[in-house]
Amino acid sequence: MVIQKVLSGDVDAYGSLVSKYQKSIYNLMYRQTRLKEEAADLTQETFLKAYERLERFRPEGRFFSWLYAIGINLVRDWARKNRIATEKKDLLFTELARNDQAVESDELLDLKHNMEALLQALGSMPLEYREAIILRYREELSMKEIAEIFKLSVSGAKMRVHRGLEKLRKLLLGNKHE
Helix, strand or coil: CHHHHHHCCCHHHHHHHHHHHHHHHHHHHHHHHCCHHHHHHHHHHHHHHHHHCHHHCCCCCCHHHHHHHHHHHHHHHHHHHHCCCCCCCCHHHHHHHHCHHHCCCHHHHHHHHHHHHHHHHHHHCCHHHHHHHHHHHCCCCCHHHHHHHHCCCHHHHHHHHHHHHHHHHHHHHHHHCC
8 A cells, every 4th residue: 555655654655646636636726726826836735734644544544535635624724814706617618718719519619608607606606515516526436435525424425415416506597597
């Protein structure tokens, strides 16, 4: 196990964990901050805190869930300190908008509009619901893993995902009536 190697003094082994999870943690940070430098700094801070606390990691748990929980707490602290607005657009939409000339077909325009609506709705949701949905459907984590991240029971995690989906559905249906 990589973590046991790190705890035994093989500092270089930690690099494999960073390589494996860096993108997911960076994406979490970028979704919340929308600032590349802040996201990179918070990603680095997440891995540093995880390294410092590695002896607290329970081997029966999943490292990604434990790491993500550290990241969630850091980005929450950052958001409180910076009082950022929660409504943001996703990088994918930004790239689509920049390349409007390349978007020609009606299907792509519909996709762009639907993606924009989805991302705006996700961006307007509270962090705990947004991240629960992203963890479940983008990161494909189990309900048990989501429960570990948010320190909930499995039924609590199911309820958080369900409520998040309900909020998302209401936001999207509200946008269609405008």
